[in-house]
Amino acid sequence: MPKSEHAQAINDEIMEALSLKNRYAFVNTNLMTVLSPQQFSFLKNVQKFCMRFEKKNNITHGPNEDVYNWIPAFGAEGYITRFQNFEACDVVYDYSGSCADFLRYLAIDNFDTQFAMGAGATVLAVNPIAAHHENVPVRVEAIKDLVTGVAPGCICITEPERGSDAVHQLTTCDEQGDGSFILNGVKIFNTNAPKSKWAVCYAAAEQNNGNMMAQFLINTSWEGWNCERVYIPWVPKLYLGKETLVNLKVPKEYILGGVGKGREHLFEGLVPERIGIAFGAISQCWGALAHAGIYVNLRKQFDQIILTFQGVGFTLADLWAKTTNLTLAMLKFCETYDEKTEKFGGQIPANIQQAMVASASQLKYQATNLSSEVCYEAANLMGGAGLGDNLLTHDYLGISRIQEIVGGSRQIQQYIMSMAFRKLYKML
Numbered sequence: 001m002p003k004s005e006h007a008q009a010i011n012d013e014i015m016e017a018l019s020l021k022n023r024y025a026f027v028n029t030n031l032m033t034v035l036s037p038q039q040f041s042f043l044k045n046v047q048k049f050c051m052r053f054e055k056k057n058n059i060t061h062g063p064n065e066d067v068y069n070w071i072p073a074f075g076a077e078g079y080i081t082r083f084q085n086f087e088a089c090d091v092v093y094d095y096s097g098s099c100a101d102f103l104r105y106l107a108i109d110n111f112d113t114q115f116a117m118g119a120g121a122t123v124l125a126v127n128p129i130a131a132h133h134e135n136v137p138v139r140v141e142a143i144k145d146l147v148t149g150v151a152p153g154c155i156c157i158t159e160p161e162r163g164s165d166a167v168h169q170l171t172t173c174d175e176q177g178d179g180s181f182i183l184n185g186v187k188i189f190n191t192n193a194p195k196s197k198w199a200v201c202y203a204a205a206e207q208n209n210g211n212m213m214a215q216f217l218i219n220t221s222w223e224g225w226n227c228e229r230v231y232i233p234w235v236p237k238l239y240l241g242k243e244t245l246v247n248l249k250v251p252k253e254y255i256l257g258g259v260g261k262g263r264e265h266l267f268e269g270l271v272p273e274r275i276g277i278a279f280g281a282i283s284q285c286w287g288a289l290a291h292a293g294i295y296v297n298l299r300k301q302f303d304q305i306i307l308t309f310q311g312v313g314f315t316l317a318d319l320w321a322k323t324t325n326l327t328l329a330m331l332k333f334c335e336t337y338d339e340k341t342e343k344f345g346g347q348i349p350a351n352i353q354q355a356m357v358a359s360a361s362q363l364k365y366q367a368t369n370l371s372s373e374v375c376y377e378a379a380n381l382m383g384g385a386g387l388g389d390n391l392l393t394h395d396y397l398g399i400s401r402i403q404e405i406v407g408g409s410r411q412i413q414q415y416i417m418s419m420a421f422r423k424l425y426k427m428l
């Protein structure tokens, strides 16, 4: 049970009722009719693992716990990602794909939302290495470290002067005679960077030239990687980084995409990134709803449980409907994605991938917006109890403030969707 160093503001009976077990039961009751037996059984397995892990390690989700310490245990269980298998390093799951990853995320986010987001950022480093490892041993080793929880990873796209405009990078890469590159520049807001062993980083052979971008795998122990922590108060347990790269030498075998390939690799990574952020955002909605749904059924004012006041009950009903509907949409998207991946032997054709760019933006756009509404309104329905630091509602309030910005802001998603609309029109 979440516990702060401060006074308990909620009575024991309600604290008890808000256990992880009961919150999972709330989510499961909602989803059992729509999930297939395989999906439901996987969800319950991840939940069981989280409940045992919480109990065994006496986790309170209090302010002094370091969520990065939990990574090895989740990695060993195969719970860092389930989006794909990694045959190159013999990591093959009994159940994987986008549905599996959605359900994995849901269970882990309900356990601890900041921890879930940290693991999500590691996966942003995994995806490009998995797509471009070409069986090079150091790349395969990096994938294994990341997906089995040996070490977290990070992706370094954003720069202090280049955020939304990610294709006009100022960080430079200069090719050397031996095929290695020297990187110079500054990156910022890179989730996990101060804790990472592996980073995937973009740079350009000519500043501001998107056609001359390249993509690199970096071992953060190398000379020239200088990382300071950036602190985002909404997610106090996550370590973000600002990295100053000074003559950082990247050997040839660590180049995931040479000059000219960087932009393509960047866009290829943004689709799974946005889908992953959407998984997180809708999971946050369920986490917040589970708290509010249990709380308003127990809390009494004016000698009545507060759910029976229309102002409370109808607000909750509205949040519940929106969360359920978007979950159904997301599951449908995932099922279709998995079917197509299987049908086309793991490689979805370019025209279908293109359609997925719009879908990924649509889901990211709406789910992150909904998270900001649901997490706030759910806490609001719980009065002071929802706003204090006794419960994870406090973590949901925080994390839901940042979702629209990470992985491309609301306006950028709108821009992408409007351009996709133009393409669609031209296809008529």
Ligand SMILES: Cc1cc2nc3c(=O)[nH]c(=O)nc-3n(C[C@H](O)[C@H](O)[C@H](O)COP(=O)(O)OP(=O)(O)OC[C@H]3O[C@@H](n4cnc5c(N)ncnc54)[C@H](O)[C@@H]3O)c2cc1C
Residues within 6 Å of the ligand: 121, 154, 155, 156, 157, 158, 160, 162, 163, 164, 165, 188, 189, 190, 191, 192, 232, 235, 240, 402, 405, 406, 407, 408, 409, 410, 411, 412, 415
């Ligand atoms: C918690 C957190 C985690 C992050 N993790 C990572 C990470 O792991 N790796 C990484 O590389 N980056 C990461 N980022 C960076 C994130 O992707 C950027 O913050 C984001 O892309 C926005 O860039 P910016 O902050 O420079 O804002 P800006 O690009 O300066 O945008 C400021 C405002 O202007 C608007 N705007 C900009 N351009 C346009 C336009 N063309 N049309 C309309 N409006 C526009 C934006 O929507 C926004 O509201 C993270 C950020 C945060 C806060």
